[in-house]
Amino acid sequence: xxxxxxxxxxxxxxxxxxxxxxxxxxxxxxxxxxxxxxxxxxxxxxxxxxxxxxxxxxxxxxxxxxxxxxxxxxxxxxxxxxxxxxxxxxxxxxxxxxxxxxxxxxxxxxxxxxxxxxxxxxxxxxxxxxxxxxxxxxxxxxxxxxxxxxxxxxxxxxxxxxxxxxxxxxxxxxxxxxxxxxxxxxxxxxxxxxxxxxxxxxxxxxxxxxxxxxxxxxxxxxxxxxxxxxxxxxxxxxxxxxxxxxxxxxxxxxxxxxxxxxxxxxxxxxxxxxxxxxxxxxxxxxxxxxxxxxxxxxxxxxxxxxxxxxxxxxxxxxxxxxxx
Amino acid sequence: xxxxxxxxxxxxxxxxxxxxxxxxxxxxxxxxxxxxxxxxxxxxxxxxxxxxxxxxxxxxxxxxxxxxxxxxxxxxxxxxxxxxxxxxxxxxxxxxxxxxxxxxxxxxxxxxxxxxxxxxxxxxxxxxxxxxxxxxxxxxxxxxxxxxxxxxxxxxxxxxxxxxxxxxxxxxxxxxxxxxxxxxxxxxxxxxxxxxxxxxxxxxxxxxxxxxxxxxxxxxxxxxxxxxxxxxxxxxxx
Numbered sequence: 001x002x003x004x005x006x007x008x009x010x011x012x013x014x015x016x017x018x019x020x021x022x023x024x025x026x027x028x029x030x031x032x033x034x035x036x037x038x039x040x041x042x043x044x045x046x047x048x049x050x051x052x053x054x055x056x057x058x059x060x061x062x063x064x065x066x067x068x069x070x071x072x073x074x075x076x077x078x079x080x081x082x083x084x085x086x087x088x089x090x091x092x093x094x095x096x097x098x099x100x101x102x103x104x105x106x107x108x109x110x111x112x113x114x115x116x117x118x119x120x121x122x123x124x125x126x127x128x129x130x131x132x133x134x135x136x137x138x139x140x141x142x143x144x145x146x147x148x149x150x151x152x153x154x155x156x157x158x159x160x161x162x163x164x165x166x167x168x169x170x171x172x173x174x175x176x177x178x179x180x181x182x183x184x185x186x187x188x189x190x191x192x193x194x195x196x197x198x199x200x201x202x203x204x205x206x207x208x209x210x211x212x213x214x215x216x217x218x219x220x221x222x223x224x225x226x227x228x229x230x231x232x233x234x235x236x237x238x239x240x241x242x243x244x245x246x247x248x249x250x251x252x253x254x255x256x257x258x259x260x261x262x263x264x265x266x267x268x269x270x271x272x273x274x275x276x277x278x279x280x281x282x283x284x285x286x287x288x289x290x291x292x293x294x295x296x297x298x299x300x301x302x303x304x305x306x307x308x309x310x311x312x313x314x315x316x317x318x319x320x321x322x323x324x
Numbered sequence: 325x326x327x328x329x330x331x332x333x334x335x336x337x338x339x340x341x342x343x344x345x346x347x348x349x350x351x352x353x354x355x356x357x358x359x360x361x362x363x364x365x366x367x368x369x370x371x372x373x374x375x376x377x378x379x380x381x382x383x384x385x386x387x388x389x390x391x392x393x394x395x396x397x398x399x400x401x402x403x404x405x406x407x408x409x410x411x412x413x414x415x416x417x418x419x420x421x422x423x424x425x426x427x428x429x430x431x432x433x434x435x436x437x438x439x440x441x442x443x444x445x446x447x448x449x450x451x452x453x454x455x456x457x458x459x460x461x462x463x464x465x466x467x468x469x470x471x472x473x474x475x476x477x478x479x480x481x482x483x484x485x486x487x488x489x490x491x492x493x494x495x496x497x498x499x500x501x502x503x504x505x506x507x508x509x510x511x512x513x514x515x516x517x518x519x520x521x522x523x524x525x526x527x528x529x530x531x532x533x534x535x536x537x538x539x540x541x542x543x544x545x546x547x548x549x550x551x552x553x554x555x556x557x558x559x560x561x562x
Binding site for chain 2: 179182183185186188189190192193194195196197198199200
């Protein structure tokens with residue numbers, strides 16, 4: 001069921017959105033921004049759901065990925081698509097510094113990683129030679145023309161971020177299905193018990209952190225080339241942590257496509273509806289919506305949709321049985 | 325190599341507290357060794373130290389003649405040193421079958437997972453009936469069966485069993501011990517920690533009595549006099 005919904009969602013994103021919104025730069029840009037949030041939300045949910053680690057520090061990976069890619073393309077002439085991947089690698093490397101925090105659990109891990117994120121923001125502000133400091137980096141190269149397609153346009157960028165998010169979902173799916181996925185699920189139950197059956201628990205957590213950081217970094221790098229501008233307060237902003245968390249929890253962070261659906265819903269409703277109603281402080285409503293969702297359906301939006309489908313099916317079957 | 329597993333002057337503890345000192349025990353291949361003793365004697369801590377879940381303060385652990393003190397737990401398990409822990413420690417949110425699959429996590433056991441699983445189901449038909457049920461919903465006896473089954477999935481050469489009768493009815497305890505008797509007949513090497521001295525002695529080849537971090541008796545089963553053992557156990561004699 002989950003897979004069917006993911007496939008349906010991706011189908012709409014690949015065919016429906018370009019077809020209906022393709023010539024509206026404003027709207028396609030909004031959906032692309034929502035996908036950037038979605039990308040971070042998937043990476044966050046991967047760590048939170050499979051790894052069992054709630055992170056308040058994903059802004060750090062986002063920022064490091066963005067700066068790595070921007071500096072490499074501007075100062076060293078690295079092709080943009082290569083730099084996106086290296087941006088992810090840079091974020092993974094930065095996560096190595098956070099690994100001592102893996103010894104902590106639950107809220108302590110979350111807070112420690114929040115502190116690490118702040119350190120990276122300060123580093124980016126102070127290392128003026130490399131990052132341009134608080135003044136930021138201007139005219140970061142756009143996505144290039146590749147195989148005859150100009151990815152520098154709003155629509156082109158949309159296709160690229162959609163591909164990135166799709167790849168992330170596929171990776172997530174395969175990790176969850178593998179023996180590591182089961183071991184990670186078992187780890188939530190009892191970490192001691194996993195050690196008794198020979199699971200190297202700490203090592204698995206390290207891998208999950210590296211993967212999640214890589215994904216977030218690559219999305220951050222994409223964002224830098226999409227908006228062509230970076231400054232530390234923006235690239236390391238708490239928004240890149242908070243928005244994805246809200247989206248993932250709203251959509252259902254224990255599901256595969258929940259974080260993506262959540263991000264699309266939250267971001268688009270916020271930008272298209274609430275922003276017009278309350279130009280200042282419209283994010284307030286998001287808080288209310290999240291609280292409402294947690295009360296009504298603690299496991300998020302996706303299970304509600306899934307239930308709707310299955311109930312309909314069950315009703316149909318019952319109907320058929322009565323007719324027969 | 326005379327012994328499959330042996331310890332030499334092994335000591336371990338938690339924080340400032342020393343739990344056992346200078347333990348030199350030997351375990352022969354194909355035989356069942358029982359460690360009995362009252363609460364707090366250090367029996368469970370000793371098993372955990374053998375598995376590498378607790379780091380020893382001093383001394384050596386040798387498995388098949390190779391020093392094990394520095395090996396991480398998962399290597400020991402992959403070599404065939406397997407523990408069936410006290411209180412089962414199952415994965416209560418996973419199904420019965422998934423619990424067994426987790427037992428086949430060590431690399432060398434993954435290929436034969438299905439064969440081993442069928443063997444476990446043959447040994448415990450009740451687990452087969454409940455294969456898709458969450459482990460958290462099992463009764464105490466079934467949970468212990470699953471813990472044993474999960475241990476067998478790890479393809480043990482030596483099985484460290486910690487208090488398998490804990491919290492079980494006498495009938496269930498008998499059933500669990502009949503399983504160990506079967507394993508013993510299959511030439512499995514078993515180290516059994518038990519408080520149920522009576523049952524434990526019935527299947528033992530060698531008996532250790534542990535009290536307050538020390539071994540106070542080490543005798544082959546035939547030489548053990550239950551009356552004398554219980555006198556020692558309850559410290560009725562000096």
